[in-house]
Amino acid sequence: MYKLFFQHLNSKVQLTEEEEAHIKTYLTLKKLRKKQYLLQEGDVCKAIAFVEKGALRAYSVDENSNEHIIQFGLEGWTISDLYSFLTGEPATYNIDALEDSELVLISKSAHEELLQTMPKYETFTRLNITGAYLAMQRRLTSIISASVEERYQDFIALYPHIAQRxxxxxxASYMGLTPETLSRIRKRISSK
Amino acid sequence: MYKLFFQHLNSKVQLTEEEEAHIKTYLTLKKLRKKQYLLQEGDVCKAIAFVEKGALRAYSVDENSNEHIIQFGLEGWTISDLYSFLTGEPATYNIDALEDSELVLISKSAHEELLQTMPKYETFTRLNITGAYLAMQRRLTSIISASVEERYQDFIALYPHIAQRxxxxxxASYMGLTPETLSRIRKRISSK
DNA sequence: CTAAAGCATTGATTTGGATCAATGTTCTTT
DNA sequence: AAAGAACATTGATCCAAATCAATGCTTTAG
Incomplete structure (x- = not known):
């Protein structure tokens, strides 16, 4: 339990045993069965979830009730509706489990207290959000400037484990395409 | 000089006079004439630029030499190729001035030293990148799920000052559209 | 083990935005 | 103030992806 979480934490900021133990008191575990919600649109996002095991997705639903996947969260990733978490506004995303999953939750108050009292936690948070920012910028750049075919190839190359699971x-939804289009893209690629 | 920069800094983390003075020793000023480059693709991004005055854009150029605007930077915003800045890899973006501009530059070594020695600077950095992340997520969500017409209206509502300048x-480029398409969208909207 | 649901593929048609091209308009620069 | 450059608009045509629809395949639940 918490193993992967602390592995990640330690890879970014080296912690002592005591520090680990201290942080642990702020964390809670949550198991989610496949298809269960972690967060529903309209609710306030009460916690950031670190994925110890399993896979989740965050998605929004538009007026024609089409789902649009904003983010996947596999082992080692963090998932939340950050805007809702930070502001207390109702969430605009849904988050649910694609597989049975185990999560490490950090509540708002835990997050705030850790930020205030543990410089290393703030550093960890900063590095995390920076990584997330860079990943999203790469995604956005490729949406704006690359062909759909390239984008799919890039996705597969960058996240082969997601493509498999x-x-x-x-x-298709993550890429902003219909399933039919993605199917045809794949066909086109494989026939080369 | 540096006025807006410290205004921003102070709005996020309250600084003493001494702290301000200390930070000031790490900063440099740079003026840029319209059309001048701050950064060219292939060079390493040596500094983060805070825009005191003026307007810049970051853009990439694809294989057909089409420009794609990644980000605008107006007064109060920060602009850089963050990936290049942090990793030392060659930049994939160009940054140039849309108007005569005044920038506050933070070099890599200054940034690192401030992060190490001034908790408040780290907090400022964390809040900044968090804000940038949220802004980009909003943009990405709207690209994936909204119609072009909505997206334009949202853009205008959110950044009226950009639209004016x-x-x-x-x-159009920022939205991933051709100028012709944006012109027609505007016509369609105004005829309602 | 079987029915049903979920998923991927393929085809036909439609459509929104790109492209190509021309014209008018508004800034810049001298 | 004039000339040129940059920009915006409009029209005609083309194309990539969406939509609508049907079929087979695979996973899941009872």
Missing amino acids: VPQHMI | VPQHMI
Whole structure:
């Protein structure tokens, strides 16, 4: 339990045993069965979730009730509706489990207290959000400037483990495409 | 000079006079004439730029030499190729001035030293990148799920000052559209 | 073990935005 | 103030992806 979480933490800021133990008192565990929600649109996002095991997705639903996947969260990733978490506004995203999953939750108050009292936690948070920012910028750049075919190839190259575990129509959704289009893209690629 | 920069800094983390003075020793000023480059693709991004005055853009150029605007930077915003800045890899973006501009530059070594020695600077950095992350997530969500028409209306509502100062074809580029398409969208909207 | 649900593929058609091209308009620069 | 450059608009055509629809395949639940 918490193993992966602390592995990550330690890879960014070296912690003593005591520090680990101290942080641990702020964390809670949560198991989620496949298809269960971690967060529903309209609710306030009460915690940031670190994925110890399993896979989740964050998605929004538009007026035609099409789902649009904003983010996947596999082992080692963090998932939340950060805007809702930070502001207390109702969430605009849904988050649910694509597989049975185990999460490490950090509540708002835990997060704030750790930020205030543990410089290393703040550093960890800063590095985390920086990584997330860079990943999203890469995604945005490729949406704006690359062809759909390239984008799919890049996705596969960058996240092969996601492509293996997640149904294809969700990858289509993540890319902003219909499942039919992605199917045809794949065909086109494989016939080369 | 540095006025807006410290205003921003102070709005996020309250600084003493001494702290301000200390930080000031790490900063440099730079003026840029319209059309001048702050950064060219291939060079390493040596500094983060805070815009005191003026307007800049970061953009990438694809294989067909189409420009794609990644980000605008107006007064109070920070602009850089963050990936290049942090890793030392060659930049993939170009940054140039849309108007005569005044920048506050923070070099890599200054940034690192301030992070190490001034907790408040780290907090400022964390809050900044968090804000940038949230802004980009909003943009990405709207690209994936909204119609082009909505996206334009949202852009105008969110960044009216940009729309006023920047040529329309650059807004088209920022939205991933051709100038012709944006022109027609505007026509459609105004005829309602 | 079987029915049903979920998923991927393929085809036909439609559509929104790109591209190509021309014209008018508004800034810049001298 | 004039000339040129940069920019915006409009029209015609083309194309990539969406939509609508049907079929087979695979996973899941009872």
